Amino acid sequence: MLNIYHIPDKTVIAQFPNVRDYSHPDTPVDMLQTYWELVFSGEDTLFEGRSVCPLDKETFDAEFFLTKIEFENHPAILASVRNISERKQAERALFNVNEELKVRTEEVQNQSRFLQDLMDTLPIPIFYKDIKGTYTGCNTEFERYNGKPRDQIIGRSVYELWPEPMAEIFYQADLQVFQTPHRQQYETTIRYHDGSVHDVIFYKAPIFTISNHVDGLIGTFLDITERKRAEEALKESESFNRGLIENLPDYIAVYGYDKKILYVNPALTTALGYSFEDLVSEPVFSYIGDEFRSKSEEVVSSRIEGRIPPVYEADILCRDHKRRSVIIKGTRIQYRQNPAILLLMSDITLRRQMEQALRENEEKFVSIFEKTPDPVLILDSSYQIIEVNRGFEKYFEYSHAEVHGKNVDDLGIRLHQEAIELLLNTSENNSHASLIEMELLKRTGSPFIAEVTISRIIINTESCFIIQIHDIDEIRKAHEAISQVNHKLKILSSVTRHDILNRIMVTSAYSGMLLEDVQDPDFQRKLNAIRQSSEEIRILIEFTGQYQNLGETTPTWQVLEGLFSFRAIQGLLSGIRLTLDLGGVEIYADNMLEKVIYNLVENSVRHGKNLTRISLSSHEESGTMMIWYEDDGGGIIPEEKEKAFEKGFGKNTGRGLFLIREILSITGITITENGIFGTGVRFEMVVPAGIWRFTSTNRIRSVE
Structure with a gap:
């Protein structure tokens, strides 16, 4: 009684002699009576329930064992009471874990169904196999190509679904994927279910388990029959084009990136009065008039750099010192497997054709302008409205007639001339589109958040502005709602974690107290197991607190050297030589990067043998920054490096x-x-391009 209820035996008899004093108030009297009658009838009874301490009224889960005995020559009941609160708590925790497992299982099943639905919507055949080469799944398109339903494909081998010659090719290719294992691509022929033979390209990739073992493969194939035919047609076309170019009245020239002529057609040699041999290998500028040379050099450089310069006019010089005015067009091509520029030089009378092309481009612009669902308006240089599209009329409920000729300030939608000018002036390049978020008003007076894009355009030689308005009000509200939900979930998680840790502390404390009082070795072993489990739960809960902070804030640029100045890391480095050879490299990472450095150093200190040195160094490789963390503490055995x-x-x-x-x-x-075991660890961090930069010229710093 003293251990369970904290009451001396004499106090029990004197103050709390009634069994009801130890029964939970919710325990029915008739249930106790039933147990009593069973015991007096000679049947031992074991049951669970709630008990209460008479002194402090504290309740707990208990296990009761009742048996009939003779006490002072009278029938009596001997009752044994055991506190099972911790077991009940563990059972409830196990129940919660099982419920969570059910939810996770359903999520995985839903995701599997989603992936299958996704594959079924793809217009290419997809299949996957196990390590034995047996089909384990496919999409609808694969069924169509194979001519069999999915239930007649799954569980079959290639030999059961394809003719023998093709099946052997597929089987050997699968083996190569399993044995390499690498992504695979190869061309072959395949016979469809309708009997037709097609050229295809297979793409296969191994499927890995969590432990990085090959578990199967996933593959697809593309029908390239038409492409093959197109290649044959291209060869014929090349022959045709050669004949066409040789007989065109327009002048054609090809020059390389070294700006020397590679080819000219007969029309050009005739016009210039030179032979083909005279022109080939000569600088392309040798035949351009002096006053056009600067412009031509600029255009040639632009084409080589991949930009598309405008069509321009120039004079070309003939052998008889006469000139011919031409309109020059150019494009990048491959000539004899090398990059080159093809020039088409037309007689000036072809200007009309260029004007027609311009009209076609204007028609395309008008079509896009009218069909764009976002509101779009065009302003002249004085910010008067020239044009609005149907999207503007529908969204703002203003007709074209109502707004044409008005100043943008007079619309009443909070799109002001001052804001437009400020945005254009702060833009790095006024020829590019400028984007800003602002609050605008509908005609009804209701406000909304919009992305406003402003670009400069030229209309009839006048500088104008085209403004596109995209409503992001609902997106902004959704982002804010998600942010609030995440904040509340974090608070709930923190409170729950705190409560669990408090209860674990109680469990550990009581286990420790019981260990001091209990002498039975078996019971002590069980108590130690409880304490160890409590400690493991505490570590897990504390880890969730760290893990939930991942990605909580926007990543920032951080200098790696600066992280070693934190007191917690400095405390670990006592007596250890630290060498930093990072050159002031700065990386874009989560704000928990300090935790990365701390855990690496702590790992070296905790597990290193005879540790004396830690170093960090960096090296750039093809735009990627390689960062190495090394120590001399012995390292990790090869089979545990990934684990x-x-x-x-x-x-x-x-x-x-x-x-x-x-x-x-x-x-x-x-x-x-990838360190050498016996020497020390070598953690290699690969930082992609755009995620790192240099901030100083420091190279090597040592710290004792």
Whole structure:
């Protein structure tokens, strides 16, 4: 009684002699009476229920064992009471885990159905196989090509679905994927279910398990029959074009990126009065009039750089010192497997054709302008409205007649001339579109948030503005709602975690107290198991607190050297030589990057043997920044190098390296361990282009 209810035996007899004093108020009297009668009838009874301490009224889950005995020559009941609150709590926790598992299982099933539906919507055949080469799934398009329903495909091998010669090719290709394993691409022929033979390209890739073992493959194929025919047609076309070019009245020339002539057609040689041999290998500018040479050089450079310069006029010089005025067009091509520029030089009378092309372009612009659902308006240089599209009329409920000729300030939609001028003036290049978010008003007076894009255009030589308005009000509201929900979930998670930790502390404390009082070795072993489980739960809960902060804030640029100045990291480095050879590299990463450095150093200190040195260095490779963290603490055995990043693996919490990889992956940074066991660890971080930059010229810094 003292251990369970904290009451001395004498007090029990004197103050709380009634069994009801120890029964929970909610326990029915008739149920107790039933148990009593069963015991007096000679049947031992074991049952669970709620009990209460008479002194402090504290309730707990209990297990009761009742048996009939003789006490002082009278029949009596011997009652044994055991506190099972911790077991009940564990059972409830297990129930919650099972419920969560059901939810996760349903999510996985839903995701599987979604992926299958997604594949079925794709217009290309997709299939996947297990490691034995047996089909385990496919999409609707694959069924159509094979001519069999899915239930007659799944579970079959290639030999059961395709003719023997093709099946052997497919089988050997699958083996190569399993044995390599790498992505695979190859061309072959395939017979469709209708008997027709087609040229196809197969694309296959291995499927890996979580432990990085090949578990099967996924593949698709593209029908290139038409492409093959097109290639044959292209060869015929090349022959045809050669004959066409040779007989065209227009002048054609090809020059390389070294700006020397590679080819001229007979029309051009005749016009200039030179032979083909005279012109080939000569600089292209040799035959351009002096006053046009600067413009021509600019245009040639633009074409080589991939830009598309406008059509321009120039004079070409003939052998007899006469000139011919031409309109020059150019485009990038491949000539004899090398990049080159093709020039088409037309007689000036062809200007009319260019004007017709311009009219066609104007018609395309008008079509796009009218069919764009977003409101679009065009202003002249004095900010008077020239044109609005149907999207504007529908959205703002103004007709073209109502707004034409008005100043943009007079519309009443909060789109002001001053804001337009400010945006254009602050733009880095006024020829590009400028984008800004602002609050505008509909004709009804209701406000909304919009993305406003402003560009300069030329209409009849006058500088004008085209403005596109895109309503993002609902998107903004949705983002704000999601942000609020995430904030509330974080608070709920924090409170729940705090409550769990408090209860774990109670469990650990009581286990410790019981260990001091209990002498039974078996019971002590069980109590130690409870304490160990409580400690493991505490570590898991604390880890969730760290993990929930991943991606909580926008990543920022951070200088790696600066992270080593934090007091927590400095405390770990006592007596260890630190060498930083990073050159002031700055990386774009989550704000928990400090935790990455701390966990790496802490991992070295905790697991390193005879650790004396830690170093960080960097090296750029083809735009990618390689960062290496190394120590001399012995390293990791080869078979555990990848496992070390798995959650739960390790001698301590098993989550340090897992958390490191998760933090870095937010901005696309990868980390692997490729050190030599017996020498030390070597963690290699690969930082993609655009995620790193240099901020100083420092190279090497050592810290003792």
